[in-house]
Amino acid sequence: MNRCSGEKGLTMNNKCSKKMDSIARKSVIVRKTKETEIRLSLNIDGTGESRISTGVGFFDHMLESFAKHGQFDLTISCIGDIHVDFHHTVEDVGIVLGQAYAKCLENKVGIKRYGFSFTPMDEAMAEVQAEISSGINTIDKDQWIQTVLDVSGRPFLVFNADFSLLTVGDFPTELVEEFFRAFAMNAMVTLHINVPYGKNTHHIIEAIFKGVARALSEAARIEGSVLLSTKGIL
Ligand SMILES: [Mn+2]
Numbered sequence: 001m002n003r004c005s006g007e008k009g010l011t012m013n014n015k016c017s018k019k020m021d022s023i024a025r026k027s028v029i030v031r032k033t034k035e036t037e038i039r040l041s042l043n044i045d046g047t048g049e050s051r052i053s054t055g056v057g058f059f060d061h062m063l064e065s066f067a068k069h070g071q072f073d074l075t076i077s078c079i080g081d082i083h084v085d086f087h088h089t090v091e092d093v094g095i096v097l098g099q100a101y102a103k104c105l106e107n108k109v110g111i112k113r114y115g116f117s118f119t120p121m122d123e124a125m126a127e128v129q130a131e132i133s134s135g136i137n138t139i140d141k142d143q144w145i146q147t148v149l150d151v152s153g154r155p156f157l158v159f160n161a162d163f164s165l166l167t168v169g170d171f172p173t174e175l176v177e178e179f180f181r182a183f184a185m186n187a188m189v190t191l192h193i194n195v196p197y198g199k200n201t202h203h204i205i206e207a208i209f210k211g212v213a214r215a216l217s218e219a220a221r222i223e224g225s226v227l228l229s230t231k232g233i234l
Pocket of ligand 1: 061202
């Protein structure tokens with residue numbers, strides 16, 4: 001995965017990211033529990049290509065929008081216990097997507113750190129603020145999952161959105177907040193999601209997914225060469 005590492009300061013070859021970091025910002029996470037089995041790959045410097053299969057149609061649609069508007073390349077295959085309900089599948093995909101995003105950002109030098117978006121969709125509007133709040137700069141790959149879960153960071157979710165429908169299709173709208181909480185905690189991101197107005201539940205949720213993706217994409221953007229932290233660590 002790190003085929004371009006060790007080339008800092010040298011002329012980048014064709015295989016290196018066009019976004020100037022010498023390390024490809026990609027990750028693959030496989031997670032299996034008694035409730036879900038997930039394989040997810042993420043390239044945060046992608047083009048919005050996605051292949052999503054969670055068994056939950058509306059959720060797939062939202063994740064495809066997420067990939068497209070964040071310009072992430074994202075593949076997700078999840079086999080979950082959707083005969084029970086969709087809760088485990090949605091929450092666990094949030095966990096793994098969060099871990100993948102954090103892993104893509106192991107090296108935070110030069111990233112913008114903050115991202116903001118206003119995303120209208122017809123009558124609905126989502127405002128999102130994201131901060132890549134904490135994590136580790138240099139970590140042992142084998143210990144990565146353990147370390148990121150143990151680190152005392154400051155991930156947080158603020159979620160202010162009301163849905164007039166309890167379900168969209170057969171997707172329970174209360175799972176939107178569950179998904180983004182799972183994401184934020186595992187991505188080590190402070191995420192504020194506010195929906196000041198909107199009527200159609202499908203539109204509101206889609207605006208949120210697009211808006212979060214846009215804010216995360218901006219926060220991860222490399223635009224400098226310094227680590228934006230007075231603590232010296234992010
Ligand atoms: Mn739609």
